[in-house]
Amino acid sequence: MSLINRTIIITFATFFLVVCHVWYAGYGIVGLGVQQNNFTWMFVCLVIGLALFSMHNNKRFVMPRFWLLGSVAIIITLLPFTISNKEYFLNGYLLIIGLVAAWIFLLAILQFEAFEKRPDILLWLVFGAIFIQVIWGGVGSFNSVMINQVNERLVVDPAALGVFNQKNVFASFLATGLGLSIFLFCKSEFNNKRIQTMSSFGHIVFAFIAAFTLVYSNSRAGYIGSVISLLFVFPYCFKINKTKVSLWLLFAIMGLVLAISLLESTGRVEKELTEGGSRVGIYLTSFKLMLDAPLLGNGAGSFMRTFIEKFSILNQQGMLPDGSGHGNLVHPHNELLLWGVEGGFISVLGLLALSLILLRHSSKGVVKKLLFLGLLSPIVLHSMVEMPFYQSALHIVVLVLIFVSIYHQFGRKEKGKVYGLNNFNSGLPIVGFFICTASVMFFALNISSLNNLHKFIQQENRGIDELSKVYIHVGWENTYDYMYYGTLYQQGLKSNNPKLIKEYINWANEINKKAPKLDYFRTLVYAYEQLGDIDKAYSTVEKLDFYYPLHKPTQEWIEKFYTHMESKGYSNPQGVN
Numbered sequence: 001m002s003l004i005n006r007t008i009i010i011t012f013a014t015f016f017l018v019v020c021h022v023w024y025a026g027y028g029i030v031g032l033g034v035q036q037n038n039f040t041w042m043f044v045c046l047v048i049g050l051a052l053f054s055m056h057n058n059k060r061f062v063m064p065r066f067w068l069l070g071s072v073a074i075i076i077t078l079l080p081f082t083i084s085n086k087e088y089f090l091n092g093y094l095l096i097i098g099l100v101a102a103w104i105f106l107l108a109i110l111q112f113e114a115f116e117k118r119p120d121i122l123l124w125l126v127f128g129a130i131f132i133q134v135i136w137g138g139v140g141s142f143n144s145v146m147i148n149q150v151n152e153r154l155v156v157d158p159a160a161l162g163v164f165n166q167k168n169v170f171a172s173f174l175a176t177g178l179g180l181s182i183f184l185f186c187k188s189e190f191n192n193k194r195i196q197t198m199s200s201f202g203h204i205v206f207a208f209i210a211a212f213t214l215v216y217s218n219s220r221a222g223y224i225g226s227v228i229s230l231l232f233v234f235p236y237c238f239k240i241n242k243t244k245v246s247l248w249l250l251f252a253i254m255g256l257v258l259a260i261s262l263l264e265s266t267g268r269v270e271k272e273l274t275e276g277g278s279r280v281g282i283y284l285t286s287f288k289l290m291l292d293a294p295l296l297g298n299g300a301g302s303f304m305r306t307f308i309e310k311f312s313i314l315n316q317q318g319m320l321p322d323g324s325g326h327g328n329l330v331h332p333h334n335e336l337l338l339w340g341v342e343g344g345f346i347s348v349l350g351l352l353a354l355s356l357i358l359l360r361h362s363s364k365g366v367v368k369k370l371l372f373l374g375l376l377s378p379i380v381l382h383s384m385v386e387m388p389f390y391q392s393a394l395h396i397v398v399l400v401l402i403f404v405s406i407y408h409q410f411g412r413k414e415k416g417k418v419y420g421l422n423n424f425n426s427g428l429p430i431v432g433f434f435i436c437t438a439s440v441m442f443f444a445l446n447i448s449s450l451n452n453l454h455k456f457i458q459q460e461n462r463g464i465d466e467l468s469k470v471y472i473h474v475g476w477e478n479t480y481d482y483m484y485y486g487t488l489y490q491q492g493l494k495s496n497n498p499k500l501i502k503e504y505i506n507w508a509n510e511i512n513k514k515a516p517k518l519d520y521f522r523t524l525v526y527a528y529e530q531l532g533d534i535d536k537a538y539s540t541v542e543k544l545d546f547y548y549p550l551h552k553p554t555q556e557w558i559e560k561f562y563t564h565m566e567s568k569g570y571s572n573p574q575g576v577n
Contacts, residue, residue, distance in 0.1 A: 004057045005114040015043045016129040023163045038443045040393035044105045045439030051108035052432030066361035077350030080343040085299030091515045092301020106400045119408035122401045130177030133162040138209040141216045158216040171222025175378035179229035186237040186244045204251040211255030225378030232374025235367050281324025285311045286332040290340040297344035304515050308547045325550035328517050331387040363410035372406045
């Protein structure tokens with residue numbers, strides 16, 4: 001095996017078996033800003049850089065026909081953002097970067113001969129990462145269940161989080177592993193009997209632990225995704241080896257039986273699978289928002305501002321169903337709706353066209369296409385009811401690797417383009433080295449900055465100078481700005497310096513025009529009160545009441561504010577008790 005191929009495999013193995021399991025606390029930051037995602041996007045950039053080295057080594061550039069067709073679909077998807085409202089662009093540029101980066105990442109992997117010859121390696125690495133997470137989550141869930149058993153009540157929530165800080169994201173990752181496990185178990189045959197035995201044992205252990213952990217995830221996305229995945233994967237697996245399928249199912253059922261037998265004393269039957277909850281109102285509002293700008297959308301990054309305006313208007317008109325509501329909503333909990341709101345029906349049609357192109361070229365035959373859909377369905381389904389890609393870029397990477405592996409094994413190998421690179425070959429390693437070095441430095445600084453922010457948050461007496469150690473804050477600019485100007489506000493209170501308080505007010509008024517959040521509004525109310533600008537404090541509270549009419553904590557906060565102001569002798573303009 002050549003040096004470049006060894007380097008590629010070591011890089012992938014290091015990421016999936018070690019790096020992607022590094023846990024960091026989150027601060028409600030989406031996109032590149034979640035600390036775990038910094039490592040994932042660093043990996044993506046490294047792979048793109050290594051692809052240039054591979055192209056130099058092989059003296060060729062592979063561009064399949066599906067990638068060219070898909071690129072046209074992506075251009076159509078992004079076209080509205082070049083024409084429509086650009087006012088909110090700085091709050092939505094990561095959406096565009098994420099899609100383009102994932103697409104280039106896919107092309108980069110296609111340059112690696114190692115995975116073209118052994119595409120199963122990609123699935124084994126993904127499965128290895130999922131297995132590690134399931135062991136982590138399974139042990140935690142079992143420990144919680146035992147604590148609850150001893151106390152005969154729900155003391156500790158047994159839902160597993162793993163590295164993701166969110167149970168539904170963990171559940172869709174686990175559900176993907178179920179489909180992968182039974183596929184690899186049935187398909188993989190090793191010449192070495194010892195390795196074959198270890199592989200078989202690993203799969204049946206995984207089936208048992210994963211099924212047990214899934215029950216306690218209390219995740220509808222996980223439950224439904226697992227069922228769909230297995231139903232779609234089963235036809236191919238039955239065709240290969242019915243005995244292995246039966247054995248795998250036996251251990252999965254044993255895990256289910258054990259988990260269900262312990263459910264009563266742990267109090268986990270608490271969510272009806274048929275409940276729509278607040279999502280019905282969110283989906284309805286988002287769809288009506290799409291109709292306001294059906295062709296080109298409202299612009300990249302426009303969702304947060306335009307959604308709360310539309311939601312409040314629909315609520316006043318009595319057009320929202322019971323149970324509607326929202327808090328600091330940054331995503332409509334449906335990926336297509338997000339693109340529809342910001343890019344209109346043109347963006348949605350572009351994404352659907354991309355999906356059909358990938359499906360068509362993924363494999364030949366109904367059974368194999370079902371297999372492909374089954375392996376992708378848990379994460380894709382999750383993206384239709386939540387926002388997994390903004391909490392875990394690892395999910396995007398997994399989707400790409402599953403597609404590439406299935407494409408290499410079963411894909412429709414229509415005429416693609418393989419270009420010789422004799423004229424440009426010498427410059428590729430230089431560009432590749434630059435990409436690898438720059439990406440490692442950039443994301444390392446972003447991670448370091450987030451660590452410094454964490455230390456800053458833990459301090460009781462925060463000083464604004466300590467934020468100087470936050471060197472960059474790409475992907476979490478608003479969070480950094482809130483910390484910065486919020487600290488100025490706190491210092492203004494302590495030193496009785498109105499100038500510092502006004503700096504927060506100026507920033508909050510500007511940011512609320514584009515990316516409003518509850519915390520920004522609440523601190524703004526206090527700032528106006530401290531300056532004695534009571535009319536503006538009341539008008540800001542009225543905006544809060546208008547934007548968050550069905551958010552119970554906010555309504556309770558508003559009542560307490562009016563009571564507080566009345567105790568200071570100010571009249572209540574709305575008569576709230």
